[in-house]
Structure formats: C-alpha cells, structure tokens
Amino acid sequence: MIRYDFELDQLEALVDEHKPGWRARAKERTDELRRIGAYEENSSIWGEIKAVYMQIQGAKCSFCERKFEGDFSQYELDLEHFRPKRTVRKWPCPSELATGHAPATAPPAGNSGYYLLSYHLLNYAAVCKPCNSGLKQNYFPISGEYNFVGTEPNDMHAEQPWLLYPIGSADVDPEDAVSFHGMLPHCKSDDPNLQLRGLATIAFFQLDDVIARKNLMRERAQVIFILHCLLQRANEEENPQMAEEVGNMIASSAAHANCARSFKRLFDLDHVEAAKVAEKARRFIGSIS
Ligand SMILES: [Zn+2]
Known part of the structure; x- marks a missing residue:
C-alpha cells in the first residue's frame, strides 16, 4: 500500500474533465440522502468515475497493489467506500491484533452508516474484488467515536480509523506504517498509533496470508x-x-x-x-x- 498524492481540488478537476456535471448530480443525490437520513437509492452514479481512480492509482488496487486487467478492469474493481455508506458492522478483530491494543469502538446497533459520504470524492478508492467484496464489506473499525453525520472525511477528528486511506495527504503515509521484508508486510513503526493502523490494515486485508492470498x-x-x-x-x-x-x-x-x-x-x-x-x-x- 502506498500514498497517491491527489488532493480534493485535483480530484474534482479530474472528475469534471472525465464526467462534466457529475459533481452537481452527486450533490443533488447527497441532498436527497440527507433528507431521507440513510443510504437509499435504486441506482448509483459513482461507477461513472471509476476511471479517475484507476488513473490516479496506476490501475491497481489501493490496498493490495495488484494491477487490474486493462480494458476489463471495470469488471474487476469496485469503487470502494472507505467509510461504508450503509450500516457499519463490527469487524471480527483477530486475536493477535486484539492483544496489546484497546479494542475498536463497537458500532452502535442499527447505525445509519456514512450515508452523507456516499458521493464524497475522498471516500472512494479503486479496490480489487477480493479486498472489497471479500474483506472490506461494511466494516470500518475505529478508535474514538463514530460520526455518522460527518460530511468531510478530513474533518472527522473524533474518529481514529484503524485502516489507512491512501489518497491525499490528510492521512498518514501508508509507507510510514507498512513496509516489507521480502514478500511479507510488517509494521516498522515504534509509534503505537501507526503500529495499530499498520497491523490492522495488514490483518484486515490478509496481506500476509500466504494461503488465502x-x-x-x-x-x-x-x-x-x-x-x-x-x-x-x-x-x-x-x-x-x-x-x-x-x-x-x-x-x-x-x-x-x-x-x-x-x-x-x-x-x-x-x-x-x-x-x-x-x-x-x-x-x-x-x-x-
Ligand atoms: Zn486488492
């Protein structure tokens, strides 16, 4: 996992270039979701801007760094919502990670999920199917307090996500938390927060599992x-x-x-x-x- 140095204004410019008018439609949809108070749509439009994230991420998965397959990549990747748009579920934390760290905050039962971030450009990443559908699902472990009505990911300071977000410079550089010895990732940081986030990201996406991956x-x-x-x-x-x-x-x-x-x-x-x-x-x- 590495960082992709694209800030919000750069993402907006790329989206405008790729799909003029998309951001205005996304705002209308967000306004409607705000009115409803949950993510409820019969169809979505984030798939229209997959190509932007493919471009900035070098056509590879943001978590495992596998390359997507050229013209067929649209079938092979998801535009993942880093903060889930629907009910956040409790991540079954592996016992080795639970040892020595305070447990993650339990998501409140029946929570709304981050429906207001369904169309936020800093809540997306291009992710392969195994990482997204197989592992990410609707999990989002954090320390601190869940803020399901936040509208700007970079301002949601009450939450301390366990997973690393790779786009922009607001989050830590993933390479400060995860590096490799040979084929296997490890966490090299002495900083307890970076250590937790590095280990959690590795465990979450099974990046060190030689059988599953x-x-x-x-x-x-x-x-x-x-x-x-x-x-x-x-x-x-x-x-x-x-x-x-x-x-x-x-x-x-x-x-x-x-x-x-x-x-x-x-x-x-x-x-x-x-x-x-x-x-x-x-x-x-x-x-x-
Ligand atoms: Zn992946």
Whole structure:
C-alpha cells in the first residue's frame, strides 16, 4: 500500500474533465440522502468515475497493489467506500491484533452508516474484488467515536480509523506504517498509533496470508526476483537502462511498489541479505501451484 498524492481540488478537476456535471448530480443525490437520513437509492452514479481512480492509482488496487486487467478492469474493481455508506458492522478483530491494543469502538446497533459520504470524492478508492467484496464489506473499525453525520472525511477528528486511506495527504503515509521484508508486510513503526493502523490494515486485508492470498504472494515474489536481477546488473555494469527499469519497478504506478521499494532499500543496505531474500522468492515461485 502506498500514498497517491491527489488532493480534493485535483480530484474534482479530474472528475469534471472525465464526467462534466457529475459533481452537481452527486450533490443533488447527497441532498436527497440527507433528507431521507440513510443510504437509499435504486441506482448509483459513482461507477461513472471509476476511471479517475484507476488513473490516479496506476490501475491497481489501493490496498493490495495488484494491477487490474486493462480494458476489463471495470469488471474487476469496485469503487470502494472507505467509510461504508450503509450500516457499519463490527469487524471480527483477530486475536493477535486484539492483544496489546484497546479494542475498536463497537458500532452502535442499527447505525445509519456514512450515508452523507456516499458521493464524497475522498471516500472512494479503486479496490480489487477480493479486498472489497471479500474483506472490506461494511466494516470500518475505529478508535474514538463514530460520526455518522460527518460530511468531510478530513474533518472527522473524533474518529481514529484503524485502516489507512491512501489518497491525499490528510492521512498518514501508508509507507510510514507498512513496509516489507521480502514478500511479507510488517509494521516498522515504534509509534503505537501507526503500529495499530499498520497491523490492522495488514490483518484486515490478509496481506500476509500466504494461503488465502497465494497469487498476491506469487506476484510479490516475482517482483523481488526480477528487481534483484535488475539491481545487480545496474550495480555491476553501471548500466543506465537497468537503472531506468529499476525506477519503473518502484514507481507509484508499479504493481507492489511498497514491496519493491522496501526490497530496494534492503539491497542498498545489505547485498547479502537481499540475495537471500531474492533466492527465497525464487523458491517460493517454484513451490506454488
Ligand atoms: Zn486488492
């Protein structure tokens, strides 16, 4: 997971360019939802601006960093509501995360969900089906107090979300909370809040589960193996083309950029350990079906 440096005004400009008039229609719908007091619609319009989030996120999932499939991506991704638009359910927190941390706030029974954020541009992210439909669902664990009538995500300070939000600069940079050693994500921060959020995001999206997320692991292993080859050649031959390829693999638009950047940092620090990690990745690729 990485940050995508797009603020609200930039998102608005991109939406206006992609779908003129969308924001006015979204406001009308939000006004109607405010009148009703819940999310109730027969049809929605956020799907019309999927392409904007695809563009800013380099056509990959904001949580697991898997790439979407070109022209078919519209079938493969959801425009996810970070704060659920309908009733927020209690997330079944894994026991290892519950140890050493205060429990998440229990969502009130029968809560309305964040219906007023159904059409807020800072409540969206392009997310793959496994991360969204399989895992995110209507969960939104927080510390603090739920504010279901908030209208600006960046001003909802009574809530301290456990999950990291990747778009804009209002939230912490996900790479300050989550980094990688080899294929596996971990939380490197000593800050208790960052530690909770990093660990919660990893657990929530099962980003370290080698069985449930086998293909995610395979892709990361491939990134590490290829990147190691490129780094070695760039280093040994002072080859500018290889250096450029390395740059492409750690760019924000690259698949698994956080994993790749973490591996490059390891390589720069310790060639021997990096070689061991790359060999482990190579063996992993060969070991799974
Ligand atoms: Zn995903």
